[in-house]
Amino acid sequence: MTIRTNCNNNKIYITVIGELENNNEIDELEDVISTLENKKFHITFLGANVIPKNIIERITILQEDNKCNIFVLKRYLFSYLQCLGIKCSYITETLAFKKTDYNLSCEKEKPSKEEVYDFLRNINKAYGYDYTEYQIDSIMRRINISMIRGRISDFNTFREQVLNNQEIFHDLFLDLSINTTEFFRDHEVFSMIKNKILPYLNSYSHVKIWCAGCSIGKEVYSLAIILKEANMLSKTQIYATDINPYVIEEARNGLYSISNLEKAISNYRKAEGEKNFIEYFDINKSYIKIKENLKKNILFFQHSLLSEGRLNEFNLILCRNVFIYFNDSLQEKVLKNFYNSLDDNGFLVLGKSEGIQKNNGHRYFYKYSEKNKIYRKSNK
Ligand SMILES: C[S@@+](CC[C@H](N)C(=O)[O-])C[C@H]1O[C@@H](n2cnc3c(N)ncnc32)[C@H](O)[C@@H]1O
Structure with a gap:
């Protein structure tokens, strides 16, 4: 700088x-x-x-x-x-796409899946980000959004610009990253963690949790809140990771728009929160700031679930609403990695529309609560 x-x-x-x-x-x-x-x-x-x-x-x-x-x-x-x-x-970007007039009415033919796979393989070679096993339909929609944003109608021109200009790839990277999240999202899952999983984990002297694909941090702070209310936060180490370095920065900042506060309070109450949700924040005119004492045991860092290096010895892994972007074979690879990263008897929590059926997950996990997509590590 x-x-x-x-x-x-x-x-x-x-x-x-x-x-x-x-x-x-x-x-x-x-x-x-x-x-x-x-x-x-x-x-x-x-x-x-x-x-x-x-x-x-x-x-x-x-x-x-x-x-x-x-x-x-x-x-x-x-x-x-x-x-x-x-x-x-x-202020307007100087280095953005070469501004070809984008006219939806003369939109060129859409690229085939094969062309898109080839593009993704080249992105991996050029920038080390591997999207080849993400859900292809979702990737194609995001590429389309990126082309519209860049006002470029021809896929081959777009492809060349992305592969030859890191700034343009960066814009596509952000379009490929879907970061939707909320505090106490799917409150029943948090109730179950609070009422069933934490009492079990409390028998350990030290607890290790991984929140994978944590986005801007609302999920991991929700977890920190229930751990605090269970008097377990001080003996817990939480790793909060995401592929996108900017959401990690936002998560570290812990500043959130005040406009979603009511929904967050309602989710917290439904998740059987014991206090007043806003006690965990300092309130500014237009944003709220998470209190520093909730951050102490959280380690935020950029990490891709596709990377080789392993994080291990976790008692609980949350990876919610990330598998929806992966194909079945990538889901299986990541599940295998979670299996190896969990302690015996460890818990895995997936998102509400995810599971272990189509991805051979039953080889590594068994059901604990199918309704809440909570699984436990199998003994091999
Ligand atoms: C929809 S958000 C889910 C956030 C949070 N887990 C929740 O359920 O509210 C999906 C997150 O997964 C992250 N993600 C996508 N691919 C990833 C990968 N290969 N490794 C780690 N994180 C990834 C995205 O950057 C995004 O922040």
């Missing part, structure tokens, strides 16, 4: 180039902002897709006092700040 500060016609402009990658860079930017605290300034984020919590909090306060205007280049950051209710202006 580089910070440039300019003064022009009595206006101060700070430009932040690149992602803020470590605490030193965050401190550096905070120092620059501190020196300008009583002046009015414009701040522009050029490379960042997500900015850290401290900076967000700082500039939100300054903006409320009418001291700072925020500009962003990346659409990801733009949506993130908008979602938190922070005013910012979107």
